[in-house]
Each structure stands twice: as structure tokens, then as C-alpha cells.
Amino acid sequence: MTRPIALLPILLAAGCGAAGAPAAGTTASEQAVPAVVEPTAEEEQLVSGYETDVETLEADLLSSFELAEGPDCDQAGELRDRICDLSERICAIADRHPGWSDVEGKCGDGRERCERARDEVAERCGEADR
Amino acid sequence: MTKRLASLLVALVAAVGCARQEPSAPSAAEWIGQAREAHAAADRAVAREDWSAARDALRRAWQREVPAAVGADDRRVVRQDLAYRLAEVELSAGAAEDALRWAEDGLREGRAEDVFTGNLLVARGRAREALGDDRRAAQDYFEALEINEALLRRTFDEGAPPEGP
Numbered sequence: 001m002t003r004p005i006a007l008l009p010i011l012l013a014a015g016c017g018a019a020g021a022p023a024a025g026t027t028a029s030e031q032a033v034p035a036v037v038e039p040t041a042e043e044e045q046l047v048s049g050y051e052t053d054v055e056t057l058e059a060d061l062l063s064s065f066e067l068a069e070g071p072d073c074d075q076a077g078e079l080r081d082r083i084c085d086l087s088e089r090i091c092a093i094a095d096r097h098p099g100w101s102d103v104e105g106k107c108g109d110g111r112e113r114c115e116r117a118r119d120e121v122a123e124r125c126g127e128a129d130r
Numbered sequence: 131m132t133k134r135l136a137s138l139l140v141a142l143v144a145a146v147g148c149a150r151q152e153p154s155a156p157s158a159a160e161w162i163g164q165a166r167e168a169h170a171a172a173d174r175a176v177a178r179e180d181w182s183a184a185r186d187a188l189r190r191a192w193q194r195e196v197p198a199a200v201g202a203d204d205r206r207v208v209r210q211d212l213a214y215r216l217a218e219v220e221l222s223a224g225a226a227e228d229a230l231r232w233a234e235d236g237l238r239e240g241r242a243e244d245v246f247t248g249n250l251l252v253a254r255g256r257a258r259e260a261l262g263d264d265r266r267a268a269q270d271y272f273e274a275l276e277i278n279e280a281l282l283r284r285t286f287d288e289g290a291p292p293e294g295p
Contacts, residue, residue, distance in 0.1 A: 071289025079282040086252070086275040093259070093268045103268045110275055117282055124286055 073125035080121045084114040158199040165191045165208050172215055181223035188216045206239045210246040213239070217253035226260035233257055248277040 087110030094100060094107040168191030175184035192212045196205050213236025220229035233254035241247050255270030 071286050076282060076285050079278050079285060082248075082278045083275055083282065086271045086278065089255070089259075089271045090268045090275075093264045093271075097264060100265065103265060106268055106272045110272065113275060113279055117279065120282070120286065124289075 071124055073121070076121050076125055080114075080117040083110075083117045087111050087114040158197040161194060161197050161200065162208065164194060165212060167191075168212065169215065172219065176219065176222070179222075181219050184219045185216065185223075188212055188219065192216065202240075203242070206242070207244075207246050209239050210236045210250055212236075214246065214249045214253055217250070217257065221253065221256055221260070226257045230254060230257035230261065243277055243280050245277075245281065248274045248281070251277070 087107070090103065090110045091107040094103045097103060168187045171187035172184040175181070175187065192209065196209070200208075213232050217229040217232040217236070220226070220232060233250050236250040237247070237254065251270045251274035255267040255274065258264070258270060259267035
């Protein structure tokens with residue numbers, strides 16, 4: 001969702017501009033002590049709408065940062081696949097040589113590492129990458 | 131050629147391209163460019179299963195003198211990727227002994243916990259397996275697996291959000 005993010009600076013700028021800009025028809029001394037003006041019902045409704053917008057935008061912004069700082073899941077998926085492929089190659093050799101305990105050990109170890117890699121990628125990148 | 135190597139070659143060209151060279155000295159940028167061209171030519175040849183053309187292109191790049199301006203690790207990475215491609219071509223051509231020789235030549239360039247060394251170990255394992263040396267093939271696969279596992283850990287460590295104060 002890029003549009004709300006693109007709108008954020010505009011809203012912020014508009015908000016800051018409104019706070020800093022002198023109101024038309026006021027003197028410098030009048031600006032120094034702002035008068036408290038009760039908002040109309042229409043203005044309150046407008047403000048309420050902006051509050052919802054700002055909350056949505058804030059959530060979008062935070063999720064964008066989380067994505068930017070997250071792991072490279074494509075690369076992680078490739079590495080997981082390589083780990084699992086290699087463990088299966090070792091196990092295929094172990095299957096061809098039933099008495100080779102050293103290779104059987106590597107087969108079991110490799111499969112455990114493959115499972116760990118699968119779990120870790122699933123945990124860090126989501127179930128879809130499993 | 132892997133995307134990783136392509137990026138590395140671009141970075142290397144940028145890094146050494148402006149290095150001052152004696153007029154007669156081989157240019158580092160030229161050497162890297164030739165390696166890149168060899169990979170591209172091999173890609174085209176492999177696509178039409180012309181193993182001989184792929185082999186020739188990669189071998190010419192392998193035989194070129196490495197300019198002095200190229201750092202030791204950059205030299206290792208570029209030459210290991212060439213050796214890996216040569217080993218893969220030989221495996222595709224059914225020449226396991228030549229594949230084994232290329233994989234070993236590549237590993238003699240040095241070792242690191244990276245994709246280049248990992249690829250060579252896999253290629254050597256495949257060559258050994260094809261030659262019936264299953265026990266040592268399993269050892270190569272296991273070492274490559276450990277490298278890939280370390281790379282996965284690094285991928286997650288690099289992607290982790292910064293720790294709080």
C-alpha cells in the first residue's frame with residue numbers, strides 16, 4: 001500500500017504549515033498567545049477522520065521499516081534448499097553403502113540441519129517459504 | 131553466471147577501473163571484463179549444449195594472467211567461479227575426471243565460507259560420485275552443506291533489526 005505512505009509527508013507538511021503559519025488578519029502579539037477556539041461539529045468530524053488516517057499511515061510506515069530491516073528471504077530459501085538437497089545426496093550415498101557408519105552419521109546430521117533450516121526460514125520468513 | 135558474481139564483477143570493475151596502470155601492465159578492469167564475457171559466452175554455448183565452445187571460452191579466461199592490481203580474495207573469487215563453471219561443463223559433457231581436476235584447481239585458489247568455495251565442493255563431490263569415490267563425495271557434500279548453513283545464519287544475522295539500547 002504505497003499511496004498512504006506517499007501522502008504522509010503531505011499531511012505532515014500541511015499539519016506543520018498550518019501550525020506555523022500566521023492566521024490571516026492577526027497581529028504578531030495576537031499570534032504569540034493563541035486564543036482557544038472551540039471547534040465546530042464539522043471540524044471535529046474532520047479531525048477525527050485525520051486521526052484515523054494518521055494511525056493507518058503510522059502502521060504502514062512501521063511495517064515498511066520492518067520489511068526493510070528483515071532478512072533476505074529469497075536468499076534464505078535458496079540456502080535452505082541447498083542444505084536439504086545436499087543432505088539428501090549424502091543420504092543417497094548412505095543408502096547405497098549400508099555398512100558405512102561415517103556416511104550414515106553425516107546423513108542423519110545433514111537431515112537434522114535441513115529440518116533446522118526449514119524451521120528457521122519458516123519462522124523468519126513465514127510458512128509460505130517452507 | 132550467478133547474480134552474486136555479476137554484482138561482484140561490477141563492483142570490482144568500479145573499484146579497479148580507475149586504478150593507475152603502467153602502459154604495458156595488464157588492466158585489472160580488462161581482466162575482469164574478460165572473465166565476465168567468458169561467462170556470458172559459456173552461458174550461450176551451454177544453452178545449445180555446445181560443451182566444447184563453453185569449455186574454450188572459460189579456459190581462455192582461466193589462462194589469462196591475473197593483473198597485479200587485483201587483490202588476493204578478488205582473484206580467488208573470480209578464478210573459483212571460472213573453475214566451477216568449467217567443472218560443471220565437464221560434468222555435463224560426461225567428463226568426470228576433467229570436472230574433478232577443475233574443481234581441485236579451483237579449491238587450490240583458497241577457501242572461504244562463501245558460495246564460491248561451496249559450489250566447488252559440490253562440483254568435486256559430483257565428480258567423485260560419478261567416478262565411484264562415494265565416501266569422499268559424501269565428505270565434500272557435507273562440507274558444502276556446512277558452508278550453506280553458515281551462509282543462512284549470516285543471512286539472518288545481517289537481516290536482523292538493530293538491537294535496542
